[in-house]
Amino acid sequence: MDIRSFSIPTEIHLGAGALEILPSLCGKRVMVVADPVMTQLGFTERVCGLARQAGAATIVFDEVEPDPSQETCAAGAALAEEFKPDTIIGLGGGSTLDVTKTVRAVCETPGATVASQVAAGYNPQPRETGKITCIAIPSTSGTGSEVSRGAVITETTAQGPLKRILFTGTPDIALLDPAVPATMPSHVAADSGYDALAHAVESVASVESHRVTQALAAGAVAAVFANLPASVQETGVTTARNEMHVAAAMAGATMRAGLGLCHALSHQLTPAFGIPHGRANALLLPHVVAYNGQAAVERYTDLAARLGLNGDQPVASLVAALAKLRADTGIPASLQAAGVTKAQLAQALPHMVANGAKDPNARTNPRQPTPDEIERLYWDAWEDRRELAHAH
Ligand SMILES: [Fe+2]
Incomplete structure (x- = not known):
């Protein structure tokens, strides 16, 4: 059953x-x-x-x-x-x-x-x-x-x-x-919009996802890619902002299927460094998708196809598209660019690794990380080191 x-x-x-x-x-x-x-x-x-x-x-x-x-x-x-x-x-x-x-x-x-x-x-x-x-x-x-x-x-x-x-x-x-x-400042539109994207992308790969949440997530991801840059650029009652408002609720509903490691780890970045929740997810999401890689390859391939990314390396294409959207919305590319020094990260890491592993969102991630892997993901996010090597 x-x-x-x-x-x-x-x-x-x-x-x-x-x-x-x-x-x-x-x-x-x-x-x-x-x-x-x-x-x-x-x-x-x-x-x-x-x-x-x-x-x-x-x-x-x-x-x-x-x-x-x-x-x-x-x-x-x-x-x-x-x-x-x-x-x-x-x-x-x-x-x-x-x-x-x-x-x-x-x-x-x-x-x-x-x-x-x-x-x-x-x-x-x-x-x-x-x-x-x-x-x-x-x-x-x-x-x-x-x-x-x-x-x-x-x-x-x-x-x-x-x-x-x-x-x-x-x-x-x-x-x-x-x-x-309508009056939400641009940086809040960017950060919170990326949070919606993280909900949908994480729930797609969750071990508890199913066709209903996957369909909602795919619709939300497509809507975010189509509307987030415009919703950041222009305030007011615009089509892009309206579409993002609905996409956020759709993505929110997919959380019923569980999230993953991106949220488990971002929940540690916010209290440690004061990075807003959505921005913390944006800093981590491409790295977590790359890390999950083969563990969710079919789901990521479906998502990539939905976005028109039909190359022979769908996971890599999806990771690149997530990073590009982050750049297009003015979100920093790395923890370093977000103002966290190497020494600050090194000092906070033991606490963040321990709590990240215990965060309930980690449970539904398709790949269960070791403490060393969590540490590496934080360092990947620190310098925006994107590679799929450790996903295989
Ligand atoms: Fe979130």
Whole structure:
């Protein structure tokens, strides 16, 4: 028996004006968790206004930082315990959506705290589901948090910050309105767009992928290659940005099949060097695909063909195309170019190698690395050394 399962319980509404249907979706006590930048741009007030149209009382928590901490989630959860929302809306990038999902999970899990959820990790806890409707309104196009079941929260440990993956359940509803990411800065469009690409490319090679997730991933990869450079170059409500917003949700849905070593290793780069999540994936993805090589050769060959890369070395062509797209979107080509010195990497490596091997995303990678191989992948990313030699 080799049964694969797939569901996207999130109800997705996409297209211009999607935000306007909010009054028909929310309840009477609405908590809005927002990025500070969404508040500055007036989106938080607009969302609160739409909730008030439905006769709802509203409260705002807009203190979410990038790579949100356990403490931020706890502050949001404390506000929710007091306000007792029937609807919680996440308005912002992946960090904000992750905090929103974590707060909802804490409120629906009897006796839970953020710390207990972090300790439970990716193991679902018994929950009173349906108590709070969770609505995700992403403002960036890439993390896929609007359709994913987990959240990434940063825990402070004695050894330094550590990214922890929690099971939170998916949002009930996602509103993909192109007006919301229209003002996203170009470098955020590049980094988050590359994150979407990493989700799709990693899930294709995952040991748990299947035809449904592979089809979604192939569609997302094609859309990213076709639209990411234009979405970086031009802000506003553009076709490229709209396509990227939908591609990000498609790629996010493929995470149901698991990711791989790129995410396992990028989760160490962000706390160590402050490199944004999507950019950290961009620095690693070509190297991880080259490393996986033969272990996922059929899946990579299909993907290469989908992109019109029909040469006799499909994996090498795919690796080159991933690196070229990275360059075309203005993302640095190497950890070195991203400002990490050789000495800094050498010092951080033991911690990163140990935690990278333990990251749950590594489990579904098609090739299981030794600690030496992980170390080598970080050095490959440091100098953008791309070769397929060690893939054979
Ligand atoms: Fe990601």
